[in-house]
Structure formats: structure tokens, C-alpha cells
Amino acid sequence: MGTSRQQIDSSPFVVIAEADHLTSRLLAEDLRRQNRFTVSECAPTEEGILASVAGQREAILVLGLRRAESPLQESQLLRELRRQCPAVRPIALIGQANRTLICELFRSGLRGVFERSDYEPEKLCRCIACVAEGQIWARSELLGFVMEAFAEPTPLRVVSAKGDQLLTPRERDVVRLVVDGFGNREVAQQLGLSSHTVRNYLFNIFDKLGVSSRAELMLYVLSDSEKAMRPSPRERPVQKRSLTTHTQPEDREARIA
Numbered sequence: 001m002g003t004s005r006q007q008i009d010s011s012p013f014v015v016i017a018e019a020d021h022l023t024s025r026l027l028a029e030d031l032r033r034q035n036r037f038t039v040s041e042c043a044p045t046e047e048g049i050l051a052s053v054a055g056q057r058e059a060i061l062v063l064g065l066r067r068a069e070s071p072l073q074e075s076q077l078l079r080e081l082r083r084q085c086p087a088v089r090p091i092a093l094i095g096q097a098n099r100t101l102i103c104e105l106f107r108s109g110l111r112g113v114f115e116r117s118d119y120e121p122e123k124l125c126r127c128i129a130c131v132a133e134g135q136i137w138a139r140s141e142l143l144g145f146v147m148e149a150f151a152e153p154t155p156l157r158v159v160s161a162k163g164d165q166l167l168t169p170r171e172r173d174v175v176r177l178v179v180d181g182f183g184n185r186e187v188a189q190q191l192g193l194s195s196h197t198v199r200n201y202l203f204n205i206f207d208k209l210g211v212s213s214r215a216e217l218m219l220y221v222l223s224d225s226e227k228a229m230r231p232s233p234r235e236r237p238v239q240k241r242s243l244t245t246h247t248q249p250e251d252r253e254a255r256i257a
Helices: 005-010 021-033 046-053 072-084 101-109 120-133 138-149 169-179 184-191 195-209 214-223 250-257
Strands: 012-016 039-041 061-065 089-092 113-116
Touching: 005 021, 012 021, 012 046, 021 039, 021 061, 021 120, 039 046, 046 061, 061 072, 061 120, 072 089, 072 120, 089 120, 101 138, 101 214, 113 120, 138 214, 169 184, 169 195, 169 214, 184 195, 195 214
Parallel strands: 012 039, 012 061, 061 089, 089 113
Antiparallel strands: none
16 A cells, blocks of 8 residues: 555654665665655764754654764764754664663663664664654663663752753752652652642643653753753743653553652
8 A cells, every 4th residue: 555645744754864874775765665754864963964854843863873882972962963953853773782871872862772683674663653752762771771870969950041940949859859769659758748739749840841751850850960951841832742661651640650
């Protein structure tokens, strides 16, 4: 069955940024054969990526990584991409994962990790589709690296690009405890509140920050703890996202609890 023009127009726009030209071409051909995405290729440079996504309302970037030891260049690229094109959702195509690499890339705005050893066209399509829907794609072990990073002392910065506080002092208290791994009941006990009040605070926090789960709130704080936060959601349209792995769907009530 052919693909209609309406399906093509509404399909996610995917940019493949891979240094190896043959790999880039093969990936693009595999994705095009699936008839689910509009696919483009570019050099894995800031200039090449920005030129490829120019004029696109939303895009998925599949960024090929070859070096596992030093993610500095890639993390700088992701941060700059997030600053200039916040609607672009990056997926890292990696060979070998390690804790330093994964944590640094997620701090920089990564939305998915796809390992080359697991490559199958249909599986990569599922990864892209999940990230396009606002979810996170990664193996549980890799997400575990990110969660472990929360055990390390991290200054809480929940401010706009202008330095304005996005949350009230009490809301920041709630966020600190959530990031430390406390559940609603424990947060309530620590702050002398009822569980119902804590849930209301979390709903307000989620709405202000444009997140929709406790896990995404933690990633929000972690990714921007080293610098000023992204522009305030009040300054740009917010698209509600759910942060789940592809194996763990959950409703909003569960994410608040």
C-alpha cells in the first residue's frame, strides 16, 4: 500500500548526522523503506545540523557517535542545538556506552540512546517514534546511570534564561525532595504537609516546567544544573511530554504519585 501525501506531511522529520557517509546513506535508505518518516542527511556538525532543521517545526536528530571516551564535543553540540532549536529531539547512535558518556549526553539534552549492536530498521523506527511522542528511549541499565547521578550533591537551579525563579520557595523544597528520591508521603512528612497538598504542588510544578512525570522533572533539574535553565515555558509554547522508557508506559496519575 502506498503512502498518502497527508501521511508524508504529518510524519516526523528525521535528520541523520553520521560522519561515515556509507553508514549515513544505509541508515537513510532503511528508514525511507519503512515509509514512516521524512528523512534527510547532513554532516555531524553544528552548521550542518542547523541548516538541515531550518524551517522545521519539530525534528528528530539521529546523531552518530564514534568516541565513547570523550563526549565533550558532542555535549557542546547538543547544548547549542537545544539553545537554538529547542524543538529538535536528539537520539545518540552509539557503539559502546559508559556512565560518563550517558550522563553527560542526557545533561546536554539527549532524548534517546540507540546502540549500534542492537540495530534493526524496525527497532530504530520504534525508537524514533517514541522520541517523537516526547518519550525517552534507553535501556534500563543506561537510565540507571542517570538515576545514580541524582545521588550526587547537585545545586538546584530552576530559573529562566533571564535568571528569574520559575518556582516558589515551597515548590523548590518539593523538587529537592523529589530529586532526592522521596515519595509523596515522605515529602509530606519532611515539609509538614498533607499528601494531597504535595500532589497539588507537583501538578503546579509540572505545569510550570512543561514536564509530565517525576522522572522527567529529575532530568530537567539534572540537565540544567550546570547552567541557567532553558527559556521559561511562559516565553514559548509548551508541548506536554511524558518521560517513560519504551517498556514502561504509565498514566499521569502514576507519575504524580
